[in-house]
Amino acid sequence: MPNEVRSLRVEGVVLRHSDWGEADRLLLVYTRERGKLRALAKGVRKLRSRKAGHLEPFTRVALMLARGRDMWIVTQAETVEAYLPLRDNLLKLGQAATVLELVDRFGYEEGEDPGLYQLLTATLRRICEEEDAFLALRYFDLRVLDLFGFRPQLFHCARCGAEIKAEDQFFSALQGGVLCPRCGPQDPTARPASVEALRFLRHIQRSNYTESKRANIPAPIRSEMEQLLQYYFTYHLERKLNSPDFLRRIRQNGRNGSAEG
Known part of the structure; x- marks a missing residue:
């Protein structure tokens, strides 16, 4: 095609790569300008390659x-940014892996989405800088759902529209949010959701990141929030995420004693 762009300058985060041929690598990069993009790095597996360290x-x-x-x-x-703390801390690496997997699953091939790119880079920086990244991860989860049109309804029953009260409820991926105690039992796919988990999810959903960080969330509630969001992601992506299991194994091996996400 005569009008086809022959060269392109982009900024992006390398999501993953795979070996290609004898010395090349195929990269999957989430870019600010073109969304998810595949590119071939020729000769990058050779010992003298100057590009290799930039393309991890x-x-x-x-x-x-x-x-x-x-x-x-x-x-x-x-x-541009190496996010070096991820290389030295297996827990942080696992947390970052959950972020990159969601960007990979939701991001469009060659479809510009600067909002997602900004959220991605900000979240990776927060994981690197903050001792406890739980809120950074849950903030990322809820903003990704907003960006792609899957914002869960947390303030009214997603089935009957009744205002949610301060009591234990249900959460339905099928219905798109919280179900009241009357509607919840009518949906066999719905999961119980405690009043505390919903309170903190609502707080993060309606707050900016600085405001979200003011929440002090107990460990059992953190686990419940994470499980509810993973259940919601699995429904919309129509497949289970891989990185949460990797992160779970890291925790079980005692790599970090905190109750983070």
Whole structure:
């Protein structure tokens, strides 16, 4: 095509890569300008490659790309932000993996979404900088749902519309949010949801990040919140996420004593 763009400059976060041929790697990058994008890094597995260190997963990188026959080719790469604490802390790495997996699952191929890119980079930085990343992760979860049109209804019953009161309720992915005690038993897919878990989810949903951080959430409630959101993600993605199991194994091995997310 005569008007086809032959070169492209983008900034993005490397989500994952896989070996390609004898010395190349195929990258999946979430970019600010083009959304999710695949590119081939030629010769990057060679010992003398200067690009290799810039193209690892969990790295924010500036790329110059040239259009090849079937895909983009990386011609230049420069690290913008390395998120180094992720390399030294397996727990933080597991937390970041849950973020990257959701971006991969929800992000569009070559579809610009600067809001998601900004949320992604801000969340990775928060995981690196904050000792307890639970609220950063739950804030990310709820904002991703907002961005892609799956905002859960937490203030009124998603079935009958009644205002939710300060009592234990149900949560239904099928109905798109909270169900009151009268409607909940009528949905066999709904899960019990404690008043405390819903209170904190509502707080995070309606607050900016600074306000969200004021919440002091007990460990059992954290676990319930996380499980409810994973159940909701699984329903909308129509498949189970892989990274939460990896994160769960890290916790069970005692890599960090906190009750974070």
